[in-house]
Amino acid sequence: MIAPPLIELESLSFSYTGSQSPVLDRINLTLQHQQQLGLIGPNGCGKTTLFHCIMGLLKPQSGSIRFKGNEISEVEDFFTLRKEIGMLFQDADDQLFSPTVIEDVAFGPLNLGARPKAALEVAHKTLTDLGLDHLEDRVTHHLSGGEKKLVSLATILSMQPRALFLDEPTNNLDPETRERLIDIIARLGLGFIIISHDYDFLAATCVDLAGMEAGRIVPADHSALHTHHHVHPHGTHPHKHGDH
Amino acid sequence: MKFETFSTTSSFIQRLDARIKLLSSLALIVVISLCRTFPTASAGLTVAIVLVLTAKLEPWLVFRRLMLVNGFVLFLWFTLPLTYPGETAFNLGPLGISREGIALAALISIKTNAAVLVLISLIATSSVAALGQALVQLKMPIKLCLLLLFSYRYIFVIHQEYLRLVRAARLRCFKAGTNMHTYRTTGYLFGMTLVKSHHRAHRVRQAMVLRGFQGQFRSLCESQLGKNEVGFSLLILTVVAALITVEIISRFQS
Numbered sequence: 001m002i003a004p005p006l007i008e009l010e011s012l013s014f015s016y017t018g019s020q021s022p023v024l025d026r027i028n029l030t031l032q033h034q035q036q037l038g039l040i041g042p043n044g045c046g047k048t049t050l051f052h053c054i055m056g057l058l059k060p061q062s063g064s065i066r067f068k069g070n071e072i073s074e075v076e077d078f079f080t081l082r083k084e085i086g087m088l089f090q091d092a093d094d095q096l097f098s099p100t101v102i103e104d105v106a107f108g109p110l111n112l113g114a115r116p117k118a119a120l121e122v123a124h125k126t127l128t129d130l131g132l133d134h135l136e137d138r139v140t141h142h143l144s145g146g147e148k149k150l151v152s153l154a155t156i157l158s159m160q161p162r163a164l165f166l167d168e169p170t171n172n173l174d175p176e177t178r179e180r181l182i183d184i185i186a187r188l189g190l191g192f193i194i195i196s197h198d199y200d201f202l203a204a205t206c207v208d209l210a211g212m213e214a215g216r217i218v219p220a221d222h223s224a225l226h227t228h229h230h231v232h233p234h235g236t237h238p239h240k241h242g243d244h
Numbered sequence: 245m246k247f248e249t250f251s252t253t254s255s256f257i258q259r260l261d262a263r264i265k266l267l268s269s270l271a272l273i274v275v276i277s278l279c280r281t282f283p284t285a286s287a288g289l290t291v292a293i294v295l296v297l298t299a300k301l302e303p304w305l306v307f308r309r310l311m312l313v314n315g316f317v318l319f320l321w322f323t324l325p326l327t328y329p330g331e332t333a334f335n336l337g338p339l340g341i342s343r344e345g346i347a348l349a350a351l352i353s354i355k356t357n358a359a360v361l362v363l364i365s366l367i368a369t370s371s372v373a374a375l376g377q378a379l380v381q382l383k384m385p386i387k388l389c390l391l392l393l394f395s396y397r398y399i400f401v402i403h404q405e406y407l408r409l410v411r412a413a414r415l416r417c418f419k420a421g422t423n424m425h426t427y428r429t430t431g432y433l434f435g436m437t438l439v440k441s442h443h444r445a446h447r448v449r450q451a452m453v454l455r456g457f458q459g460q461f462r463s464l465c466e467s468q469l470g471k472n473e474v475g476f477s478l479l480i481l482t483v484v485a486a487l488i489t490v491e492i493i494s495r496f497q498s
Contacts, residue, residue, distance in 0.1 A: 057450050082454050093401050094447040097394065099373035106464050111456030116464050141400045159455065 004069030006163055006191060007031040007054060007085075012063035014046075014053055023049045024060065025215035031163070034191040038206030038220075040199065046215045047195040048090070051165050055087055083112065086156030087165040092148035096140040101151050102127070104140055108159035126158040127151075130184060146177030153184070164192040170201045250301055250368040256472070257299040262370040262378035264473045268480040269366040275487045276358050281494035284487055285354040291483055292361035299365045306364055313360050317353050324349040372396040380461060390461070394448075401444065406437045 009029040015022040023046040031037055041047055052058040054065060056078030064071050067081045089095045098104035105123035106116075114122065127133045132150055135143065143151060149169065156164065166185075170178050182204045185192070195212075196202055202209060209220035251258065257265070276288040296306055325333075330344030367375065376393040380386060413429060420426050449457075 052450075055454055057453070079456070082456065087451075087454050089447065089451050091447070094444065095451045097397050097448055097452065099371065099393075099397065103373075103464055107452075107457075108455040110462040110464065111458070116462070120464060141397065155455065 003033065004066070005030045005032045006035070006068060008066040008069075009054070010064045010066070012050075012053060012060050012065065014049055014058060014060045021215075022061075023215055024053065026063065027215070027217055029210075029217055031191065031193060033162070034189075036191060036205065036207045037193045038202035038209045039193060039195040039212050039217075040197060040202055040209065040220060041195070041212030042197065045212045047212055048167055050212075051087060051167055051193075051195065055082060055085070055165070083159065084162040085165060086159055086161035086163075088153055088156055088167060088169060090168045090171060092145070092152040093141070095152035095155060096143075096148060099139060100136070101132075101138050101140055101143070101154075102136040104151065105154050105158045108155060112159060122158050122160075123154075126154050130154050130157070145172055146174055146180075149173060149177060150180070150184075153181075157188070162190065164188075164190055166192060166194040166196075168196055169194060170196060170198045248368075248371055249305055250299070250364060251371045251374075253300055253302070253369070255298065255300040255369070257295065257365060258369040259472070260476055261469055261473045262374040263382055264469070264477055265366040265370055266375070266378055266382065268477065269362050271480060271484045272362050272366075272487075273359050275484055275491075276355055276362070279355070279487070279491045280351070281491060281498065282351060282354070283494045284491040285351055285358065287487055287490055289354050289358040289361070291487075292358045292365065295365035296361050299369050301364065301369075306361075309364060310357060310360060313356060314353070317349075317356055320349045320352055324352075377461075386460075394445075398441070398444065398448075402437060402441050405440050405444075406433065409433050409436055 007030070009027050012024055012027040012029075013022050014024040027050065029050075039047055039050075049058065053060045056072075056075070064073075066072070067077070070077075072078060072081060096104050098107055102120070102123050105126055106119040109119040109122045110116065124133065124136070127136060130150060130153070132147075132154060135147060135151060138147075140148070140151070153169075169181060173181065178201065182201065185194075185205045194202060194206060211218045211220040272288070272291065276285065276292075279285055279288065325341045325345035326339060328342045328345030328348055330342040332340040333343040333346060334341055370378070373393065373396075376389050376396075379389045379392070410433060413433065418429060420430070
């Protein structure tokens with residue numbers, strides 16, 4: 001028997017109150033377990049809204065969301081989904097609110113009912129796996145932008161999710177942290193959806209790609225992506241991506 | 245902006261549980277601020293100085309902070325001796341300086357400094373995070389505790405956002421003057437900062453909810469009250485009892 005997909009969206013529509021045109025316009029999308037999907041699209045095309053609808057932060061006006069084959073609509077249903085899908089916000093300052101790094105990373109596990117000692121252990125292990133254990137006792141708002149991004153990823157990974165939603169993860173990242181993020185994502189081996197307008201980043205991390213335009217999912221321009229992904233790394237004039 | 249000047253100096257007092265420090269300072273400050281006689285106030289000041297010394301704080305920084313408070317106390321010295329009714333100590337030209345006024349100003353000065361020193365040695369030596377957590381454990385209203393913790397975390401972010409707006413205005417040649425344009429722009433800057441903070445708060449909440457937050461903070465440190473805490477509490481209780489005794493005796497004598 002084939003397991004139902006992790007997430008299945010059927011004709012999902014959402015519009016903000018008072019707005020004429022819908023932000024999400026009858027979206028159909030399927031994410032299989034372990035699928036690594038990149039969503040590319042211009043600013044304001046509804047990518048973030050899509051994430052917020054799936055996570056239950058926004059209530060779509062019509063359409064359905066199925067998680068592992070079960071339709072979810074109530075608040076309690078979303079709790080189970082949130083346990084298994086970790087979402088990384090665009091701005092790391094939104095995600096890091098605890099005074100110290102270790103407390104923030106342990107926040108999720110504590111909410112899931114872990115004992116303080118167990119939560120600390122998970123937090124410590126997560127940070128160590130990401131090579132961030134030296135930041136443990138640092139004050140979150142004193143971290144650099146890149147460190148903040150990696151630590152906020154740790155705050156989600158400590159909840160041991162099955163899949164990730166990453167919202168514009170490369171915004172304002174220096175090339176070095178960007179490379180590190182690509183490396184980490186590849187090592188995790190989790191399923192995910194990454195939304196971004198950074199072609200090269202998606203090409204380096206995702207297997208599947210789709211585009212988003214004016215609230216609709218459209219097939220991505222594969223030829224352009226493949227050229228980037230395959231030609232440049234082996235070219236005679238190697239250069240860094242993402243800094244043009 | 246710089247906060248937590250004193251919470252990083254390692255000392256016996258700094259390591260004490262924040263709950264004990266909160267309760268101790270409360271007890272000391274209530275006694276110090278309610279006393280009406282010099283012996284009690286002076287004894288309180290002595291206790292406060294001993295606490296500051298035990299906390300091993302940078303004397304210069306403590307002094308600077310005290311000066312800040314004494315700026316306000318100075319106003320009392322300007323007004324009380326002139327206005328307080330009582331026996332005239334001496335005359336400054338046509339103005340009579342009241343003996344009771346001087347005594348009262350002196351008493352208030354001693355009490356104020358004692359109270360501030362107690363706060364610096366006991367409260368300022370804990371991090372804001374520890375204090376917030378301690379207040380939660382002391383069963384203070386959870387909303388107020390969260391307000392304290394979040395204000396502290398985001399004041400930097402809000403300040404940065406404000407500075408970014410100010411910079412943007414300056415880069416377009418904005419110069420503050422006494423005119424409508426300046427008032428309007430300043431209004432916009434504050435308004436925008438407020439709106440941005442509101443949105444930020446909304447997003448922070450969303451991020452917390454996605455990580456399973458349901459309105460209750462779960463503490464990481466299973467804090468225990470050890471020997472040091474018990475000893476310190478007993479010591480402070482004794483001191484408080486002694487101060488009260490001194491006050492009763494002094495009032496009885498006068």
